[in-house]
Amino acid sequence: MSLNQLNAISPIDGRYRNKIEKLQEYFSEEALIKYRVLVEIEYFIALCEIPLPQLKGVDSSKFEGLRDIYQSFTSENAQAIKDIEKVTNHDVKAVEYFIKEQFDALGLSDYKEFIHFGLTSQDINNTAIPLSIKDAMNDVYVPEYFNVLKELKRLAEEWKDIPMLARTHGQPASPTRLGKEIKVFVVRLEEQFNLLNDIPSAAKFGGATGNFNAHKVAYPNIDWKAFGGNFVQEKLGLQHSFPTTQIEHYDHMAALFDCLKRINTIIIDLDRDIWTYVSMDYFKQKIKKGEVGSSAMPHKVNPIDFENSEGNLGLANAIFEHLSAKLPISRLQRDLTDSTVLRNVGVPFGHTLIGFKSTQKGLGKLLLNETKFEQDLENNWAVVAEAIQTILRREAYPNPYEALKGLTRTNEAINKASISNFIDTLEVSDAIKTELKAISPSNYTGI
Numbered sequence: 001m002s003l004n005q006l007n008a009i010s011p012i013d014g015r016y017r018n019k020i021e022k023l024q025e026y027f028s029e030e031a032l033i034k035y036r037v038l039v040e041i042e043y044f045i046a047l048c049e050i051p052l053p054q055l056k057g058v059d060s061s062k063f064e065g066l067r068d069i070y071q072s073f074t075s076e077n078a079q080a081i082k083d084i085e086k087v088t089n090h091d092v093k094a095v096e097y098f099i100k101e102q103f104d105a106l107g108l109s110d111y112k113e114f115i116h117f118g119l120t121s122q123d124i125n126n127t128a129i130p131l132s133i134k135d136a137m138n139d140v141y142v143p144e145y146f147n148v149l150k151e152l153k154r155l156a157e158e159w160k161d162i163p164m165l166a167r168t169h170g171q172p173a174s175p176t177r178l179g180k181e182i183k184v185f186v187v188r189l190e191e192q193f194n195l196l197n198d199i200p201s202a203a204k205f206g207g208a209t210g211n212f213n214a215h216k217v218a219y220p221n222i223d224w225k226a227f228g229g230n231f232v233q234e235k236l237g238l239q240h241s242f243p244t245t246q247i248e249h250y251d252h253m254a255a256l257f258d259c260l261k262r263i264n265t266i267i268i269d270l271d272r273d274i275w276t277y278v279s280m281d282y283f284k285q286k287i288k289k290g291e292v293g294s295s296a297m298p299h300k301v302n303p304i305d306f307e308n309s310e311g312n313l314g315l316a317n318a319i320f321e322h323l324s325a326k327l328p329i330s331r332l333q334r335d336l337t338d339s340t341v342l343r344n345v346g347v348p349f350g351h352t353l354i355g356f357k358s359t360q361k362g363l364g365k366l367l368l369n370e371t372k373f374e375q376d377l378e379n380n381w382a383v384v385a386e387a388i389q390t391i392l393r394r395e396a397y398p399n400p401y402e403a404l405k406g407l408t409r410t411n412e413a414i415n416k417a418s419i420s421n422f423i424d425t426l427e428v429s430d431a432i433k434t435e436l437k438a439i440s441p442s443n444y445t446g447i
Helices: 017-027 029-049 060-071 075-088 091-105 109-114 121-158 178-197 213-218 224-235 251-279 304-326 337-342 346-364 370-378 381-394 400-408 416-425 430-437
Strands: 163-168 171-177 202-204 239-241 283-285 366-368
Touching (some): 029 060, 029 075, 029 224, 075 091, 091 109, 091 121, 121 178, 121 337, 163 178, 178 251, 213 224, 224 239, 381 400
Parallel strands (some): 202 239
16 A cells, blocks of 8 residues: 555655645655765765865866765665665665765766765765755744744734733733733743754764774874864754764754754643634634534534644644753763664654644734623722722822722722722822722723
8 A cells, every 4th residue: 555645654754744745755765765865975975075086187177066966866766866865774874875876977987986985874964954954944843933923923912002901820810911911922932942043053074983993093183173173064054063973962952852842842831822812702713615514513613723723833842852862972982872863853843834824814813802701800990909009108198908808809890990999998098099090901901
């Protein structure tokens, strides 16, 4: 049976495939193979540029043809490498053999043994994978993040003058403004994104145990540490981790995953708040003709987009958590547990992308129910007690907090009239009474 969206085990490759297709260019098996080919080719070219004595005969005009091996990489090429792997039972060695075949076609047969020269497979994996993550971040993640941020900024501006009853511990509290509450999420996301930008995309490159042993013994007079740093940083655009064991220590990658997790957590917090506001009737939702909200209750329009986002971001965070906790731990100079774990890096990115898109979709369906905002404020005049007692404190009125507590901490309804009557009983000037009576739940919203 051929794989399709209906028989895929994972919903990211099945039900949600259309939402995450861009990620296949960075996290699929084919993509990983392509990035390995890229690193191998660029490494060979870098050796030619030293130049190693045995590579002086390589004409630099051949470099364009070499780069074309990965720039024009096809699914058929990837399959050819997988076919070689069936024999070698080693994925990176299969890439080396494939490139050797390409060298024959380019007339470079005499130089084939300098493909993968002095390297171990992790020099390729620990550059290819960070490079694919960096590209996926720039090309896919960041644009989707900014789509969410842009929509939140738009709503924060649109709703900046909408007074709203706040709730702390689920109870009525000092009023706020809807736009400001959305702005809270905007600023939180921006601050985490700034931290994200400070995390290096680090890569290991240094031979079997990180010391350039094979390079040094073959060419003792070359500064291989400088070569490795230049290759990783200048050719690949990554940060060279040194010293290392056989593998990258993954500390920076763990920091990246932790930061992505925090961004997801902020959006989960947003999802839950909006979900609650919908349940409070603060928002209606746009109705799409033909859609069904419930198989049994035809009246329902459920906040499913925010629920979908919350669920997918939760899954993403669970995997990001495991990645950041596991990857920096490796027995002695190397064990293989990082290899199988790293093959799943695209999974949390996929769930994150689905979550982002669902949040955007949900935000785009919201319809402001201003009447409900106004009703809740009007029904909760007790929240202006804080304002009244603060002004009384300013005026050195005796025991103002206790006076307001006696008025408001009852089970009787507090309304505009009862507040006004209370103000009339205060022994303050008429000017102060006028000031106090001007305060209402809808204008007591701070800055």
